Amino acid sequence: MDIKKEAQILKLTSPKLAAQTEEVRNRALKAAADALIANKEDIINANKEDMDAAEKSGLAAPTLKRLKFDEGKLNDVVKGIMDLIELPDPLRKIQLKRELDEGLTLYRETCPIGVIGVIFEARPDALVQISSLCIKSGNCVILKGGSEALKTNRILFQTIYKAVVDAGIPEGCMLQLEARDEIKELLSCHEYVDLIIPRGSNSFVQYIMENTKIPVMGHADGICHVYVDKDADIDKAVKIVVDSKTQYVAVCNAVETLLVHKDIAEKFMPVLYKALKEKNVEVRATEDIRKIIDCDTVSEEDYKTEYLDYIISVKTVENVEEAVDHINRYGSHHTDSIVTENDETAEYFMQMTDSANVYRNCSTRFADGYRYGFGAEVGISTGKLHARGPVGLEGLVTYKYKLYGDGHIVADYAEGRKSFNFKDLQ
Amino acid sequence: MDIKKEAQILKLTSPKLAAQTEEVRNRALKAAADALIANKEDIINANKEDMDAAEKSGLAAPTLKRLKFDEGKLNDVVKGIMDLIELPDPLRKIQLKRELDEGLTLYRETCPIGVIGVIFEARPDALVQISSLCIKSGNCVILKGGSEALKTNRILFQTIYKAVVDAGIPEGCMLQLEARDEIKELLSCHEYVDLIIPRGSNSFVQYIMENTKIPVMGHADGICHVYVDKDADIDKAVKIVVDSKTQYVAVCNAVETLLVHKDIAEKFMPVLYKALKEKNVEVRATEDIRKIIDCDTVSEEDYKTEYLDYIISVKTVENVEEAVDHINRYGSHHTDSIVTENDETAEYFMQMTDSANVYRNCSTRFADGYRYGFGAEVGISTGKLHARGPVGLEGLVTYKYKLYGDGHIVADYAEGRKSFNFKDLQ
Numbered sequence: 001m002d003i004k005k006e007a008q009i010l011k012l013t014s015p016k017l018a019a020q021t022e023e024v025r026n027r028a029l030k031a032a033a034d035a036l037i038a039n040k041e042d043i044i045n046a047n048k049e050d051m052d053a054a055e056k057s058g059l060a061a062p063t064l065k066r067l068k069f070d071e072g073k074l075n076d077v078v079k080g081i082m083d084l085i086e087l088p089d090p091l092r093k094i095q096l097k098r099e100l101d102e103g104l105t106l107y108r109e110t111c112p113i114g115v116i117g118v119i120f121e122a123r124p125d126a127l128v129q130i131s132s133l134c135i136k137s138g139n140c141v142i143l144k145g146g147s148e149a150l151k152t153n154r155i156l157f158q159t160i161y162k163a164v165v166d167a168g169i170p171e172g173c174m175l176q177l178e179a180r181d182e183i184k185e186l187l188s189c190h191e192y193v194d195l196i197i198p199r200g201s202n203s204f205v206q207y208i209m210e211n212t213k214i215p216v217m218g219h220a221d222g223i224c225h226v227y228v229d230k231d232a233d234i235d236k237a238v239k240i241v242v243d244s245k246t247q248y249v250a251v252c253n254a255v256e257t258l259l260v261h262k263d264i265a266e267k268f269m270p271v272l273y274k275a276l277k278e279k280n281v282e283v284r285a286t287e288d289i290r291k292i293i294d295c296d297t298v299s300e301e302d303y304k305t306e307y308l309d310y311i312i313s314v315k316t317v318e319n320v321e322e323a324v325d326h327i328n329r330y331g332s333h334h335t336d337s338i339v340t341e342n343d344e345t346a347e348y349f350m351q352m353t354d355s356a357n358v359y360r361n362c363s364t365r366f367a368d369g370y371r372y373g374f375g376a377e378v379g380i381s382t383g384k385l386h387a388r389g390p391v392g393l394e395g396l397v398t399y400k401y402k403l404y405g406d407g408h409i410v411a412d413y414a415e416g417r418k419s420f421n422f423k424d425l426q
Numbered sequence: 427m428d429i430k431k432e433a434q435i436l437k438l439t440s441p442k443l444a445a446q447t448e449e450v451r452n453r454a455l456k457a458a459a460d461a462l463i464a465n466k467e468d469i470i471n472a473n474k475e476d477m478d479a480a481e482k483s484g485l486a487a488p489t490l491k492r493l494k495f496d497e498g499k500l501n502d503v504v505k506g507i508m509d510l511i512e513l514p515d516p517l518r519k520i521q522l523k524r525e526l527d528e529g530l531t532l533y534r535e536t537c538p539i540g541v542i543g544v545i546f547e548a549r550p551d552a553l554v555q556i557s558s559l560c561i562k563s564g565n566c567v568i569l570k571g572g573s574e575a576l577k578t579n580r581i582l583f584q585t586i587y588k589a590v591v592d593a594g595i596p597e598g599c600m601l602q603l604e605a606r607d608e609i610k611e612l613l614s615c616h617e618y619v620d621l622i623i624p625r626g627s628n629s630f631v632q633y634i635m636e637n638t639k640i641p642v643m644g645h646a647d648g649i650c651h652v653y654v655d656k657d658a659d660i661d662k663a664v665k666i667v668v669d670s671k672t673q674y675v676a677v678c679n680a681v682e683t684l685l686v687h688k689d690i691a692e693k694f695m696p697v698l699y700k701a702l703k704e705k706n707v708e709v710r711a712t713e714d715i716r717k718i719i720d721c722d723t724v725s726e727e728d729y730k731t732e733y734l735d736y737i738i739s740v741k742t743v744e745n746v747e748e749a750v751d752h753i754n755r756y757g758s759h760h761t762d763s764i765v766t767e768n769d770e771t772a773e774y775f776m777q778m779t780d781s782a783n784v785y786r787n788c789s790t791r792f793a794d795g796y797r798y799g800f801g802a803e804v805g806i807s808t809g810k811l812h813a814r815g816p817v818g819l820e821g822l823v824t825y826k827y828k829l830y831g832d833g834h835i836v837a838d839y840a841e842g843r844k845s846f847n848f849k850d851l852q
Contacts, residue, residue, distance in 0.1 A: 015754065015778045098799055104788060106798060113810050114780065194810050209639070215811050236833035243835035328441065350828050352441045354540065362530060362831025371839070372532055372827070373524055373848035384539050384620050384824045385641050385812035398810040401798070402776050405788025407662035409669030413797070422799035 003185035006175050007115065007192035010140040013172040014114045018138045020169060022089040028135055028164035033081040035163035036128070039155065040074055046151040047124065054148050062250060069124040069152050077128040084375050090137050090393040097425040100403075101418060105425070107402040112138035114194035116396070117186050118378060119208065121200055122146025127156050129376045131174060135164055137396035142186060142193065144177040154178070187212035197379050197391075202306060217391065219382035221306050221332035222252025224364045227323040227349065228268060229340035230261040236361055237339040238272050241312075243363040244337065246279040250308045252380060253335045253357075253367040257303055257313040259323045262288070265316050269293050276312065285314035303330040320345050324352045331355060333382045335367040356382055356389040429611035432601050433541065433618035436566040439598040440540045444564045446595060448515040454590035455558055459507040461589035462554070465581065466500055472577040473550065480574050488676060495550040495578050503554040510801050516563050516819040523851040526829075527844060531851070533828040538564035540620035542822070543612050544804060545634065547626055548572025553582050555802045557600060561590055563822035568612060568619065570603040580604070613638035623805050623817075628732060643817065645808035647732050647758035648678025650790045653749040653775065654694060655766035656687040662787055663765040664698050667738075669789040670763065672705040676734045678806060679761050679783075679793040683729055683739040685749045688714070691742050695719050702738065711740035729756040746771050750778045757781060759808045761793040782808055782815040 036043065047069040054067055096108035116139050120126045127145050134141035145153040157176040165171050177186060186193065190213040197217050198208040205220040226244050228237045244255035260268060265288065273293040276283060283295035284302055295314075302313040303326070317323045320338070327336050337359035338349040346360045357367045367390065369377025374392030381387050387395025412418040462469065473495040480493055522534035542565050546552045553571050560567035571579040583602040591597050603612065612619065616639040623643050624634040631646040652670050654663045670681035686694060691714065699719040702709060709721035710728055721740075728739040729752070743749045746764070753762050763785035764775040772786045783793045793816065795803025800818030807813050813821025838844040 012754075015750075015780055019777050100792075100797065100799065104792075108815075213635070215641075215809065217811070233833070239833055239835050243837050247836045247840060324441070328438075351445050354441055355826065357827045357829065359829045360831065362829055362834040363836050365836035366526075366530075366829055366831075366834070367827075371526065371836070371846065373526065373846070383641065385643070388824055389534075389827045398814050400781065401783045401793075401815045403783065403785045403788055403792055405786065405792075407659070407665055408788040408792070409665050410673045410789050410791035410797070411669050414673060420797065420799070 001182070003177070003182055004189055004192070007142065007186070007189040009172045010115045010142065010175055011192040013170050014112070014140045016170040017140055017173045018091070018112045020138060022091070024168045025089075025135055025138065026085045028167040028169045029081050029085050029132055031163040031167040032132065032135075032160045033078045035159045036074060036078055036156075039159045040071065043074060043152065043155050043159070044070060046155045050149055050151050059148065063122065063148070066121070066123045067148055067152075073125055077125050080129060080376055081132050084132050084136050087136070087375050087393060090397045094426065095399055099421070099423040099425055101408070101421050103406040104408045105404045107404075108399050109402055110397045110399045113396060113398050115140045115142065115192060116195045116197060117142040117144070117189075117193050117214070118197045119144045119183060119199065120146065122148040124149050124152040124156055126199070127153050128160065130378055131157075131160050133376055133378055133393060133396060135169065135173075137393050139396055140173045142175045142177060144183060144186065147178075147180060150178060184211075187214065190214045199379050217381050217383060217386060217395070218379045219252060219332065219334060222254070222334045223257065223304070223306050223330060223332045224253055224255050224334050225257050225259055225323075225327045225331055225336045226255050226364065227259040227317070227320070227327070227336070227338045228261065228264060229320060229338060229342060229345050230263040231342035231345060232261075232264060232268070232339040233341055234264075234268050234271060237268060238275050240337065240339055240361070240363050241272055242275050242279060244365055245276070245281055245312050246310065247363070247365050249310055251365075252306075253364050254308070255312065255337075255364050256305065256307055257315065257330070259315055259317050259326060260289070261323075262316045262318060265289060266292055269314075280310050282311045283314055284311065286316055288316050289314050306332075320348050324349060328352075328354050334380070335359065335364045337362060337364050356380070427608070429603070429608055430615055430618070433568065433612070433615040435598045436541045436568065436601055437618040439596050440538065440566045442596040443566055443599045444517070444538045446564060448517070450594045451515075451561055451564065452511045454561055454593040454595045455507050455511050457589040457593040458558065458561075458586045459504045461585045462500060462504055462582070465585045466497065469500060469578065469581050469585070470496060472581045476575055476577045485574065489548065489574070492547070492549045493574055493578075499551055503551050506555060506802055507558045510558050510562050513562070513801050513819060516823045520852065521825055525847070525849040525851055527834070527847050529832045530834045531830045533830075534825050535828060536823045536825045539822060539824050541566045541568065541618060542621045542623060543568040543570070543615075543619050543640070544623045545570045545609060545612075545625065546572065548574035550575050550578040550582055552625070553579050554586070556804055557583075557586050559802055559804055559819060559822060561595065561599075563819050565822055566599045568601045568603060570609055570612065573604075573606060576604060610637075613640065616640045625805050643807050643809060643812060643821070644805045645678060645758065645760060648680070648760045649682050649730070649732050649756065649758045650679055650760050651683050651685055651749075651753045651757055651762045652681050652790065653685040653743070653746070653753070653762070653764045654687060654690060655746060655764060655768065655771050656689040657768035657771060658687075658690060658694070658765040659767055660690075660694050660697060663694060664701050666763065666765055666787070666789050667698055668701050668705060670791055671702070671707055671738050672736065673789070673791050675736055677791075678732075679790050680734070681738065681763075681790050682731065682733055683741065683756070685741055685743050685752060686715070687749075688742045688744060691715060692718055695740075706736050708737045709740055710737065712742055714742050715740050732758075746774050750775060754778075754780050760806070761785065761790045763788060763790050782806070
């Protein structure tokens with residue numbers, strides 16, 4: 001397949017897809033949901049083939065779990081599509097309507113980004129989520145999923161693509177890549193692809209960021225922190241740290257470093273330690289903590305490490321200021337939480353911590369598009385430009401300025417014959 | 427100067443600047459305006475030195491005009507600052523307030539981007555505009571202006587910096603670079619600089635984009651179009667094309683290519699040709715146009731060229747569809763205008779043209795932050811991520827998610843003991 005040529009087709013299709021009404025886009029989503037149900041048997045059989053191959057090749061149990069696409073998962077993604085249909089249309093929202101002068105009116109209106117390339121892990125539900133988010137937001141999409149899910153992804157893609165095109169969405173709005181070496185070609189399509197969203201390991205995302213001129217949205221590291229303040233409720237703190245660390249260790253919003261106010265360490269750490277031990281979490285801590293509990297020594301390198309495992313670093317701090325400085329220095333600006341009953345301390349933390357998601361008295365694991373009520377997400381962004389945090393429909397649109405005049409020229413204003421008369425109309 | 431070390435200071439200062447109240451930021455802007463007036467004489471004298479040196483080195487007249495900073499220009503920038511003070515605060519706007527479940531409330535709140543590096547041409551008023559926009563939006567800023575304005579920029583920077591720090595803005599919030607080789611160092615500061623905004627020639631902006639890992643906002647080319655439809659009012663069309671081409675030729679929003687519907691060419695082109703000749707504009711056109719007026723032949727290369735000069739390419743098209751295809755293919759997604767009295771044709775153009783600014787019946791020269799009522803702009807963006815079109819205060823902020831809980835953990839939701847109950851509170 002000539003990826004450049006195919007990407008160019010998507011680029012040419014993108015204004016046509018952008019022009020589809022909300023009704024057509026929602027009808028297409030409904031058709032995709034129906035088609036997934038109608039093709040249930042074939043989809044599940046294709047997944048069984050992928051699962052068999054993956055088991056034979058000795059894939060780890062958590063990966064197998066994500067790869068599995070049974071009737072329950074199929075029902076979940078279909079429900080996800082139905083929820084998405086109910087969400088308000090992100091397109092053609094007038095963000096600004098301003099009369100610049102008599103007969104000269106400026107609009108700022110949301111529109112799709114254009115062509116989006118998404119590279120994602122071996123989770124077939126991700127393919128359905130991403131493509132339905134792109135159809136709802138009027139974006140053409142290039143999908144490259146993990147190779148372990150090859151057969152499942154192929155049938156899912158074909159099912160969705162046929163359904164949406166039959167429902168009136170323009171042909172050439174979706175493209176599936178299957179070979180790993182096609183990623184490199186995709187990265188060179190900066191003329192035709194407006195945005196790349198990579199999901200996967202740090203090193204993979206880093207590789208993508210360093211090897212393309214196309215803007216990249218996402219995050220490489222997920223070094224998240226919980227800071228337990230001297231005014232923390234110890235019960236809450238224990239629950240929050242255990243959940244942040246162990247509810248799902250292999251994800252970007254799991255906590256990696258715990259910061260503990262020195263005045264609460266002696267009371268808090270033994271209780272926490274017991275709870276972490278029950279979950280088989282290894283603790284690495286500063287010397288003052290090691291006088292309280294029995295654990296290994298933490299190093300500077302630990303503070304920069306995303307374990308994605310049952311390991312946690314622990315460091316004492318003098319105060320909330322030191323906690324924030326540590327987070328802003330070592331963190332990845334992803335998700336950080338403070339546990340405290342003190343409003344003033346909490347507000348300092350919420351204001352000064354330079355992260356996409358800052359929390360008080362809750363688990364870092366809440367950083368997720370579904371949990372934020374966005375319906376679904378294409379990923380989580382730690383960049384500060386455009387969408388930040390979980391990226392749902394709103395993050396998939398941009399806007400354009402539309403100006404309506406009646407022969408208006410700039411010379412009249414530059415030479416003083418006319419002057420602007422700004423008036424917001426909404 | 428060790429730029430990395432200095433940039434790190436700005437990075438550490440940025441949460442402190444972000445925490446300043448609207449009152450402090452506006453008071454600092456007022457102090458800057460007052461200080462500029464108080465130092466008027468020294469500023470104008472410094473500019474005279476720059477002007478003398480520039481004249482001796484044989485700088486072109488338009489560049490000299492931009493370099494000049496006299497009492498009139500000083501009054502303009504002071505008025506600009508006073509207007510900026512009146513604009514609403516872009517920070518701490520709650521964009522989303524949603525109860526996820528009882529006691530668990532999500533906010534999305536605007537906040538500054540952080541540290542912004544701006545590299546701009548030899549226009550001292552740009553230094554004042556950019557630094558005041560950054561103070562208003564709570565961003566630390568690194569400024570590198572054109573070397574021809576060295577002395578003017580130096581005194582302007584010192585005046586503003588002293589005034590804002592005396593007014594309570596944290597020290598270390600602004601940095602000025604003076605040597606050209608410092609740009610390269612700045613581009614390597616991806617750990618400390620959140621955004622680069624380059625202004626200048628295509629090749630310069632291209633160089634910046636290709637030589638940094640820091641996100642870049644701006645535009646390289648400005649290949650703008652006017653499409654004169656068969657249903658155009660010929661008087662309006664002539665006025666709009668002449669203004670778009672000649673009101674200021676050396677700028678990104680001047681028109682470079684004119685597209686003319688074949689059915690109106692014979693009537694329209696002779697009138698336009700006469701008007702363009704009066705302004706000494708050279709016309710390069712397709713063969714069918716050359717049968718109507720006396721001009722050179724246009725080439726494919728012309729369609730890709732930003733002349734920034736008294737030259738215009740002219741091409742006939744069959745219909746609005748062909749015009750839009752040409753623009754989406756050869757344009758730089760900056761600003762494009764249709765002249766027509768036909769609403770349906772206009773709407774097709776406004777919807778399908780994939781540009782930051784799309785216009786009906788007015789000059790492309792309106793694409794400008796001041797003319798949009800934004801007070802001022804740091805630049806114009808043709809990127810689709812984050813700010814698009816003229817970038818004012820709103821383009822200089824991002825947002826963060828704040829989540830307030832009371833010991834909430836994800837395991838309760840994942841394991842079915844609790845369920846989300848989304849409720850928008852605003």
